[in-house]
Amino acid sequence: MEAQYWWIIGGVLFVLLNTAAGLIWLERRMLALWQDRYGPNRAGPFGILIVLADTLKLFFKEDWIPPFADKVVFVFAPAVVVASVLMAFAVVPFGPGIVVADMNIGVLFFLAMSSLGVYSIVLGGWASNNKYALLGAMRGASQMISYEVFMGLALMGPVILSGTFNLSGIVEAQRGMWYIFPQLLGFVIFFIAGIAETHRLPFDIPEAESELVAGFHSEYSGMKFGMFFIGEYLGITLISSMIVTLYFGGWLGPAFLPGVIWFVLKTFVFIMVFILLRASMPRPRYDQLMEYGWKVLFPLSLLNLLGTAAVKLFIDK
Amino acid sequence: MFSLLRSMWLVFLHMFHKRETYQYPEEKAPLPARWRGRIALTRDPDGGERCVGCYLCAAACPVDCISLQAAEAPDGRRYPGFFRINFSRCIFCGFCEEACPTYAIQLLPDFEMAEYDRQNLVYEKEDLLINSQGKYPGYNYYRVAGMAIAGKDKGEARHEEPPVNVRSLLP
Amino acid sequence: MTIYIDNKPYEAKPGKNLLEACLELGLNLPYFCWHPALGSVGACRQCAVKVFKDEDDKTGRLVMGCMEPVRDNLRLSLEDPGAKAFREQVIGWLMTNHPHDCAVCDEGGSCHLQDMTVMTGHTYRNYRFSKRTYENQDLGPFLNHEMNRCIQCYRCVRFYKDYAGGKDLNVFAAHNHVYFGRCESGRLESEFSGNLAEVCPTGVFTDKTLKSHYTRKWDMTWAPSVCQGCSLGCNTSAGERYGSLRQIANRYNGEVNGYFLCDRGRYGYEFVNSDQRILQPAFRPHSNGTVNKEHVLDQVAARLKNGRTIGIGSPRASLESNFALKMLVGEDNFYLGMSDSDHDLTSLALKILRDGPVRTPSLQEAGEADAVFILGEDLTNTAPMLALAVRQAVRRKPEADAMGQIHLAEWQDAAVREAVQEDRGPLFIFNTLPTKLDELAEAVQRGAPEQLARLGFAVAQQLGADIAPITGLTPEETALAGKIAAALLAAERPLIIGGYGSGCDHMMKAAANVAWALRQKGRNPLLSLTLPEVNSLGLEMLGGHRLDTAIDVLRQGEADTVIVLENDLYRRADEHLIDEFFLHAQEVILIDHLYNRTAEKATVLLPAGTFAEADGTVVNNEGRAQRYYQVYVPKGDVQESWRWCLQIAEGAQVQSLHGLHNLDDIDWALTTGMPSLASLQHLAPHADFRINGQRIPREPHRYSGRTAMQANVNVSEPKPAEDDDTPLSFTMEGYRGEPPAPLIPFFWSPGWNSVQSVNKYQQEIGGHLHGGDPGVRLLEPHVNGGAPFFHEAPDTFVPIPGHVHIMPVYHIFGSEELSMYTPGIAKHAADFCCLYLNPDDLAQWNITPGNWVTVETDHHTCRLVATANHWMPRGLAGVNAGLPQSPVVDLPVLAKMQA
16 A cells, blocks of 8 residues: 555656646647647657756756845745645546545645645745736736636536535546536636636736736746746646546546546647647736636626536435 | 637647748748848949948947948048957847948848857958948949049049139139 | 017027027027138028018018027018028038038038038939039148038138138139139148138048048047147047047137137147057066056055155146145155246246236137237247137227127128228237237237347336336337337227246236236236146146256255156256256156156156046136046056055055045045135036936947947957046946036037037027036136236346357147147157257357257257247347257256357
8 A cells, every 4th residue: 555655646746747848848839830830849759858958958057046036935936836736636536546645625625735826926926026026926816816716616516516525526426427518617617717727828917928028937047937837837737637527527438448548638638728728819908807707707607606506406305 | 709719729720731930950941132131341343342431330230239440541442440240239130231321231141140159259341341242233332422532533433523623714 | 689480489689690599599590601700601591591570471581590680579480481491402502512422521420511401301412413523632631621522611711711810721713613722732831720620511621630540420439628738728529439539629618719729739639549658557677568556556655655755746737646746745845847947937927817916818808808919929839729819809999990880790700801801909919039920910029038028018117017117228119118008008908918938037027017007007908828838827836846956855865766747857857957867866656648758767657647548627827727537448557647646645654645536535635735726626516426317428329339349359348437536427328418518528419410519508609608618717816905016127138148048939839748749740840959040140150050059058068950040139049949859948048059
């Protein structure tokens, strides 16, 4: 038991970190494909070693901390983002029994961990002692706090339907029907909130390079910037795998493939959607983003929760 | 909402389009004739330096990366004693070419000037001067200017009358 | 007086013309033939404006702005389409023959024609036919001639002939063939020819020394400077590029030089770029290579602490440098580095100006005098710009008379000159040799300086001065004295000019007596005294011992170390004395910028900054302290002399200089230590002065090549130098508006790239600069008590048998030390040192003109070439003063002579 436990942790870490790294290459290739370009194609076959090259470059860069920055916090911030996302993966069931911590409050743990991620943005922006960084951080904080509300509310749908906070339990509860069908609205809200949570395009307002240089990580370079970068791709993977777990039956699928493979395949589809979004969407204005969240998604998610609860009550009675 | 999905779909369809990229080192991009690349100093049809050291290029340069010293040869021609362009600062805006009254400084369709050492990007006159008239063949500044040089005395330029005889009172 | 320009009311000063009024109001109206100093002739038709009869008049009529006086309630329009079209057409015509030359023209970028063409909007040439061309002339080493560019505005001849009295530039030929030049190629004779480069609105006359290292105006680093050529202290702008000084341009000062400079001032700058410059500190003769600066300073400081040190100041060094040296060696050990005769004359001049009741005029005031009496001065050669002022002064009286008759304003130049014809105001010249101003004089008197001084005393006596009676004058002389006295009494603003030129102190005393006598009569005379060098008066104000006592002190072993400040002692006393001086000095520390004969004898060389590389203050002959500013950061360890002194003082722990580091510090010490100089505090803004938090940039906003000029050395640009001494910056960053008058590095205004932009800096055209002209007067007439007349006139000049009395003969080109490093000036200067003698003396001593004669002054013989000069009185000889090879230095002197 002990050994298997370590194998799972090790395996999950190994796969996730490599996935995040691979995603950098994948995203650049896919963006290029959709924009009629090649993307990185020089280092290694299909340019796959670009990630290695980039990482090496990041490691060899000067470990620069601006003299005006709050040094401790400045170093601490990028570690928070990676740590919090990796912690959230602890509860994700990759396959039957392949889960680090099969908690019965898995959904809440996920929410808690992804909320912690906002600290990295706020602290990073604050510690940079730079107006653009601070603006980015403030935007990031308000955006993530706002969208967390709907994300949580949307999550309550599958929880009500399955009657459990345990993610493996939710997956098992979808054996009859994936929750995408009863929870289409919830899925859409969760997906949008997930984009905002990972501050990916079109919701990358904390970075907004056309207005804020590079937003909260303007002052970051080298491997500290790399941590933010990796954190972002881990976030994509996390949201994608949560979507799969909550709405697309997790590892469930026809038996000719093992559950883990199904999980991975489904997750990749959503990662692709994330990338496609980046390739095609313009960035909204900040006030539009907040307005959309509070005036559209918030009522909708409440409606979804009410409806789901009502239907559930009706069926159970 | 629909338009967002539609644009996502259209972008997705680009997957099946042909790629526009030139695979640069193996496949050279065709450069237009007026491409603003490497800066050169050209010569006039007689083979003389076109640059007369008027400093207008240096004044026009937004990054101040041109410096020169005007000098005058015994034959009356003006020329730059030294002419230096710091290509590590140059932004290839072409203002120098626009400012040049003698068509001497020209931006050519060539951009392959990368160096490993920044110092090597500092070009002196001998690096810049080419044995060609560049984009404006046939133009010779001294043929339209009023200054006398060896081989073109006063009154011998285009649209010039012979020098006035100061001692004559005839109309 | 209210005038309406384009229906807007403006206040205008009466007596001006419309062009002046518009320019004074800051409006842009193009012009060519008008020049603020030359007046209007209405020739170029460029300043046309529409003038309307009254409010209802919509048609109006075209008039030339420069020819129409301002009237109350006058209505005019600059923007009227008819007037604009007219101006554009006029420039179109002026430009028909103008060559396609701007790229190769030295005027480009500071060209009035370019500015006016842009201003009128004439952007494309309509003329499609052949252009007229001219042959050029070689006008000597100062000016380049390119007649094709001429637009026939006539400014050059109006300046050269009418204003400066030149003879050899004229206008030739007729109709559209008129030609401005000499009748044949050759050097322009006028000492003010260099001004043609600024007077000419285009590139016909351009500065030839600038051409040899040509740089556009926008590419130079400029700083306000003061000419070092003579004691008048004309204001200049000095421009630098690539570490060498490129050009001296006029810097308008309404009180001093106005719009013009003399050729010594304009071209005498090339010593700054000389290969004779001392650039590194050195111990001599042991090492000629570079020595660590700190090491040298330590050695000098140790020497100062242990030895008995004296300091020799210099009239060509700034007040600050002299003061720093004086404090460094102690007041009792400071010697003025002037020749003994210069010392006597300068201290006499200071005494006259400080204790006398008569005001000494600025150059501007001198030009407004209506009667001039010059005693023993060849002004063209000793104070050239004062000669130019006198040329204007002689026009005052006839001009006033003529204007009373023809009722025209003074600026109606052609009409007034026509009315004045050859009439001149009273000008009297007493000088041994002919001067260029003689042609204007009502009476000229020749003779030995003592004789002339006696006659000057006689004039003073005629005016009622309380002096010993002058006897033995001829009736003609008495009559002349009476005539002069009457003319001076009749004048409203008589100007008396004396000075160092004759080398005779009685001449200066006579001038003072005449002025004081006039003052006693209740008149308002002006007394101007020329002095030998740029800071002679400032050095005299600081005070110190005579140079010959320094030699005694060394000889007697009371001192063993000498610090020499910016001084070639071989120009201060005769060779054998200075040789002896160096023989007795164990250690000679020289702070100077040029490797001269004194430098050869020095044991330690410290490189000093020239006027272009240093900040400092000099006092001109008017007692006006003026500041010059560092133009650029020099090569090597060159720095201001006062900074060397401060750094030595730091090592030697000299208490009086403790804690002083920059210009403001030393000026604070100077003004607190010398109460008579206290007003220097208000001379110029201090180093912390900022406008909108910004410094004043030395470089124009179009300055080019910053990222390339040093790229051949290192592609990474060095950090720009910072200036701790002044509010000027060495870069193009800073406040872009109008700086305070003492800090104007160069004149520029939007649309006005040439020096004509000075209009925008003046309170009124030809008046003071905004905020007052730079400079602080340190001397005002002594108001209490009467005139301290000099009672004793000199004895009659009697030749001493077997001896000859040698007087100095100064020349604008050659007599000044530093300007002789300019090749063009050196070429002008006599190539050998002559002894001018009366032909009868030559005959008596059996000397063939052109042969060598031996002259023996006390214990010292030298050989000179004798030349006949029939103006020299018998027993008197003249020798070219100040030439580098001149063997007799301390003039005048009594000498034995042998063939």
